[in-house]
Amino acid sequence: MRLDDLEESQHVEDSRGRGMVGGRSIGIGTIALALVAMYFGVDPNLVLNSAQQTPSATSAQTAPADKADPQIKFVSQVLWSTEQVWQGLFSAAGQQYQPPTLDIFSDATQTACGQGQAAMGPFYCPADQKVYIDLQFYQALQSRFKAPGDFAQAYVIAHEVGHHVQHLLGTSARVQQARQQARSEAASNAYSVQLELQADCYAGVWAHHADQQFRVLQAGDVEEALRAATAIGDDALQKQAQGYVVPDSFTHGSSAQRVHWFQQGLQSGQVNDCNTFK
Known part of the structure; x- marks a missing residue:
């Protein structure tokens, strides 16, 4: 991935170290196992609690990200490119894009959506409009899921960021309401899958325009990117963990x-070509 022409986003925070599990780091194997558990709809705390105590929030504040750190510089540049792409697309549609903040944490962090943990993988919280990521996830992506590479x-x-776009457009709220009204867990999961697939499509829209610009x-x-998408498909994760697939339990x-x-x-x-709800 060529980053020479990319600037660095000013919407990156560093909250690493403000939340630890039992005063120690979680091993990358534990993180990966708990991430797999989450994809099956299992509470990742069941995995985490077998190795560590539940993390407690602290009152430490986030700090400006250290742009001298190559990993932070990378995520800052990628985030900046998403800002440019989505600002352009929203502007063309007569709307204003408000970029999310990317919060880099380690092990655990307090969010407006509750306690966030590295075992959850990267996630978006609509309540504070932040993307959260523990950079150890990238190690798991490479070693555990065999999906290396900067792209x-x-x-x-x-x-x-695609989930943030869904939040701004009101899609997430509509899907959440539909999930609450669903008559079965399988139907509720189906809405979740459609939302996640649209975020994948939005990631593709970003890549299209980022490459053009x-x-x-x-x-x-x-x-x-295709290897990563393949590695974290629900069927691949279920086969890896339990040897068989349960489609009704898919969430992504x-x-x-x-x-x-x-x-x-x-x-x-084209954003309009990302209608996964048909």
């Missing part, structure tokens, strides 16, 4: 679905 990492951020894509980059979509919708956004570059 795979950028795809993860773009997916979470900044020529960020290099040989092999798209394949990196199968590997094939995630790949399809990312490619849809990448090829089209």
